[in-house]
Each structure stands twice: as C-alpha cells, then as structure tokens.
Amino acid sequence: MEWIKLIGILIILVGFILKFDTIAVVIIAALSTALVSGLSLTEFFTIFGEAFVKNRLVTIFLLTLPMIGISERFGLRQQAIILIERIKGLTVGRFITLYAVIRQIAGLFGIRISAHPQFVRPIVNPMAQAAAKAKFGEISAEDEDKIKARAAANENFANFFGQNTFVASSGVLLIVGTLDSLGYDVSSSAISRTALIIAVITLIVIAIYNHLFDLKLARKYTNKGGQ
Structure with a gap:
C-alpha cells in the first residue's frame, strides 16, 4: 500500500483541474500525505512551520x-x-x-x-x-x-x-x-x-x-x- 502515499499528487491534480484555491489545495495535499505516512498532526505542523521559517525570504515579495x-x-x-x-x-x-x-x-x-x-x-x-x-x-x-x-x-x-x-x-x-x-x-x-x-x-x-x-x-x- 505504499502507493497511498502519493495521494497528495492526486489531490493537487484534482484541485487544480477544478480550480479550487491553490494554497488550500497544497496544504490539504501535504496534510493528507503526512497522515497516510504515519506522521501526527504535531509532527506535520512542526515540519510545515520549520520549512516556512527557512524559506520566509521567498515570500517577502508578497x-x-x-x-x-x-x-x-x-x-x-x-x-x-x-x-x-x-x-x-x-x-x-x-x-x-x-x-x-x-x-x-x-x-x-x-x-x-x-x-x-x-x-x-x-x-x-x-x-x-x-x-x-x-x-x-x-x-x-x-x-x-x-x-x-x-x-x-x-x-x-x-x-x-x-x-x-x-x-x-x-x-x-x-x-x-x-x-x-x-x-x-x-x-x-x-x-x-x-x-x-x-x-x-x-x-x-x-x-x-x-x-x-x-x-x-x-x-x-x-x-x-x-x-
């Protein structure tokens, strides 16, 4: 059942095709991938937060x-x-x-x-x-x-x-x-x-x-x- 870990890709494809909110689709895809991979919510938000802090300069232009x-x-x-x-x-x-x-x-x-x-x-x-x-x-x-x-x-x-x-x-x-x-x-x-x-x-x-x-x-x- 390792293929289930690719569910995030499927969510992104469906979300983009149906033109849902891009940020929401990406976050849901990441969360789904984390949960089926055995990560807890705490671990997911920790990784998510650390990635955001490390790459915060990329979003300064916003x-x-x-x-x-x-x-x-x-x-x-x-x-x-x-x-x-x-x-x-x-x-x-x-x-x-x-x-x-x-x-x-x-x-x-x-x-x-x-x-x-x-x-x-x-x-x-x-x-x-x-x-x-x-x-x-x-x-x-x-x-x-x-x-x-x-x-x-x-x-x-x-x-x-x-x-x-x-x-x-x-x-x-x-x-x-x-x-x-x-x-x-x-x-x-x-x-x-x-x-x-x-x-x-x-x-x-x-x-x-x-x-x-x-x-x-x-x-x-x-x-x-x-x-």
Whole structure:
C-alpha cells in the first residue's frame, strides 16, 4: 500500500483541474500525505512551520504587492504621468532607454529593483504612456499595448544582461563555482568584466531598438495629423 502515499499528487491534480484555491489545495495535499505516512498532526505542523521559517525570504515579495496597490490608490500612477508630461522633448523610446540605463547601473552596484509587478506596471509603463500622449496626443489601444510590452521587454533585457555585472551577484558566484569545479581557474571580477561588455552592447541595441520605435510612432501620428 505504499502507493497511498502519493495521494497528495492526486489531490493537487484534482484541485487544480477544478480550480479550487491553490494554497488550500497544497496544504490539504501535504496534510493528507503526512497522515497516510504515519506522521501526527504535531509532527506535520512542526515540519510545515520549520520549512516556512527557512524559506520566509521567498515570500517577502508578497509584502510589496499591498504596498504598491495602496500607492496606486493614492495617486502614484497619476504623479508619474504628471512628471513625464512636464519634461519637454522626452519620447517613449528615450524614456524606456533611460530606464534600461538606470536598471543596468543598479545591477552594477547590486541594487535590486523589484521588476514588473512592483516597478514596471505602476511606474515605468504609465510614464511611457504619458510620454507618448504628451507628444502625439491620443494614441490607439494597439500602440498602448505595444508600449506596455516594450516597457516589460526592456526590463527583461536590462535585468538579464546587467545582473552579472555586480561582482558578488549570485549568478557570478554560480558561474565561478561551476567553472572551478571543472578545473578552470577564474575570478568573479573576470566574469563581471565580461558581463559588463555584454551589458554595454545590450544597451546600444536597446537604444537603437527604441529609437526605431520612436520613428515608427512619429511617422504614424504625424501623417495622421497631416491628413
């Protein structure tokens, strides 16, 4: 009857298929597995609590979500838009490129910016949208979606290619440890210098990529205004 210990997997499958509450399904599956395996409730909650404490840093990001929601509720998005509208000559592409530069500089010094949910959605995307509307007036819903996607994409580009420029980042330490285990003598500073070259190349590509988007918007809305 050892197969009965796999009941937790069955509970998770059924729960997900029926779209029950995810956390409740996982806890019930864990509890069921513990009981059929001969653990008492006390032992189960002890293991559960110890696992939560050891991995509590993973759930810290949940604290930022209510904070961002409250900030948006009390005008964070509106203030970001007002700020951008006051800056003359700032285009969507220039603004997003500027954000990519800031993102990579932050990575160089090991400063973590909380990416899409906590930064791009409430701040970067609204400011990029405001830059477009300040220059061209109302834009189409399709172009709004393109700007939104571009803001998210530039976050990915800058973060992915810039995170290993910090000499003590987890990625650099992983690379050094892996190469060292294979017999290659490398230093973390050497890895960071190589990553810095890639980061600079990435910024150049990003700048061109965003400039072409500016030209595309200018052609579209200038022609439309001329008609």
